[in-house]
Amino acid sequence: MVQGAREHFDIVVLGAGPGGGAAAAALAKAKKSVALIEDYGFGGTCPLRGCNPKKAVLGPAEAAHLALGLRDKGVLAPPKLSFPDLARFRDTFVAGKAESIRKAYASLDIETIQGRAVFADPDSVTIVSGEGEGRTLGFGHAVVAVGQRPRRLDVPGEELIAASDDFLALAEMPGRVVFIGGGYISFEFASVARAAGAMTAIVHRSARPLRGFDPDMAMVAAAGMRATGVEVVLDAPLRSVSRENGELVVRAGASDEKVLRCDLVVHGAGRVAAVQGLGLDRAGVEADEKGVRVTPHMRSVSNPRIFAVGDCTTQPFALTPTADLEGRIAAHNILHGDEKTMDAHGVPRVCFCLPPICAVGALEEELVARGVDFEKKETDLAASFSWKRLGQGHAAAKVLTEPGGGLILGAHVAGHGADEIANILALAVRQGIPARELRVMPFAYPTLGYYIRSMV
Numbered sequence: 001m002v003q004g005a006r007e008h009f010d011i012v013v014l015g016a017g018p019g020g021g022a023a024a025a026a027l028a029k030a031k032k033s034v035a036l037i038e039d040y041g042f043g044g045t046c047p048l049r050g051c052n053p054k055k056a057v058l059g060p061a062e063a064a065h066l067a068l069g070l071r072d073k074g075v076l077a078p079p080k081l082s083f084p085d086l087a088r089f090r091d092t093f094v095a096g097k098a099e100s101i102r103k104a105y106a107s108l109d110i111e112t113i114q115g116r117a118v119f120a121d122p123d124s125v126t127i128v129s130g131e132g133e134g135r136t137l138g139f140g141h142a143v144v145a146v147g148q149r150p151r152r153l154d155v156p157g158e159e160l161i162a163a164s165d166d167f168l169a170l171a172e173m174p175g176r177v178v179f180i181g182g183g184y185i186s187f188e189f190a191s192v193a194r195a196a197g198a199m200t201a202i203v204h205r206s207a208r209p210l211r212g213f214d215p216d217m218a219m220v221a222a223a224g225m226r227a228t229g230v231e232v233v234l235d236a237p238l239r240s241v242s243r244e245n246g247e248l249v250v251r252a253g254a255s256d257e258k259v260l261r262c263d264l265v266v267h268g269a270g271r272v273a274a275v276q277g278l279g280l281d282r283a284g285v286e287a288d289e290k291g292v293r294v295t296p297h298m299r300s301v302s303n304p305r306i307f308a309v310g311d312c313t314t315q316p317f318a319l320t321p322t323a324d325l326e327g328r329i330a331a332h333n334i335l336h337g338d339e340k341t342m343d344a345h346g347v348p349r350v351c352f353c354l355p356p357i358c359a360v361g362a363l364e365e366e367l368v369a370r371g372v373d374f375e376k377k378e379t380d381l382a383a384s385f386s387w388k389r390l391g392q393g394h395a396a397a398k399v400l401t402e403p404g405g406g407l408i409l410g411a412h413v414a415g416h417g418a419d420e421i422a423n424i425l426a427l428a429v430r431q432g433i434p435a436r437e438l439r440v441m442p443f444a445y446p447t448l449g450y451y452i453r454s455m456v
Helices: 018-030 045-049 050-068 083-092 097-106 184-195 215-227 320-336 364-370 418-430 448-453
Strands: 005-016 034-038 112-122 122-129 137-144 148-150 176-180 198-203 229-231 239-245 248-251 258-262 263-265 271-272 306-308 350-353 358-360 375-380 394-403 408-414
Touching: 005 018, 018 034, 018 097, 018 137, 018 320, 045 097, 045 176, 045 215, 050 083, 050 097, 050 184, 097 112, 112 408, 122 350, 137 320, 176 184, 176 258, 184 198, 184 215, 215 229, 215 358, 215 394, 215 408, 229 239, 248 263, 248 375, 306 320, 350 418, 358 418, 364 394, 364 408, 375 448, 418 448
Parallel strands: 005 034, 005 137, 034 112, 137 306, 176 198, 176 263, 198 229
Antiparallel strands: 112 122, 122 137, 148 271, 239 248, 248 258, 350 358, 358 408, 375 394, 394 408
16 A cells, blocks of 8 residues: 555544444454554553453552451461562563563454554545555444543653553552542552562542542542551642752642652553544544533544544543443444444442442432432441451442332442442442342342441
């Protein structure tokens, strides 16, 4: 193909993460011609710089955390982590992954292109860097699945702050690490850093960390983190980062009153849709910092030939399972018209900090704002056998149901096992299993799941 010549595909997909990949695969299997363009690595954030490597490093950290709870209960001393060994183990899950994923897509007769593309007009994209630079690809439909990027912090010394990607690429753990922002990235990575022996702090701008989770459960998780030695600093907006005498200095608070000296500062203060510079205006696609505006069918509200899926849309959840589902829905609707819509009812959200926290369904504040009548049951799980036997002193649940033991409207758990309990609660919410039925369910005993009976 002559460089600069215009080619045509039935579908062009920008982004080869879970959402874009799911759409591309489904469309290719339907015998459509598909070009899949990725500028970072095939597979996207989750397998390369997110979910999978994150969980790999959290495994030994979780083992150390559990052992810490069992001191004086038969465990003489919690294990020490060798972060270099842990880093090598982590890398086994990433090495070669992008290329193997690319080959899997290529085996479906998808044209895979390692490069960056931008929209040239409403029906074509131009590859501006990487493989095939200068190629222009026309399309019948396009799917935007470019994910997110770290939010700009706009403070002096921002260039000294490492991205979460950098943290997941560390070969050695620095002695002192400060995480900016009290979201799930900071809480999860702070658990790893602390388990690896680093002096660790989280600096968050407001009084409420882990926004998107129940505030009471978030404070249980924060208390559990503090018990492991993580300093959680609230109501302390970041003011600056500087390098002084060979160390990094973080200043935060209304009057720079909080000063933290460290070796590494990590950005965990939120992400925004990576749509800037994508040429969406030339394609007639409406978008803002929250992402591409889409219909429930995952179709752009302003250009019906363009769909968007995953973290770069205005859909409520930036999660791997929802991205995959959205990609499949977009592919179906490209092939068959607007038959399927995205149903996010009962999607579980989990922060894998130590202790973990989950949310399923509505928050209490959302039900109050909507004027929904509900019953609330709060449970101190730390007093229950399955947590007490492990020495887990920070665990609780809050479940919101229709009056009289009806449907679960919202379920929120903090503490060991919350990540797995979330799946059972999500099934109940999504399938409409009422609380009264869960109360008499003969769950295996003694397990963490058994105590769902008492939570609802």
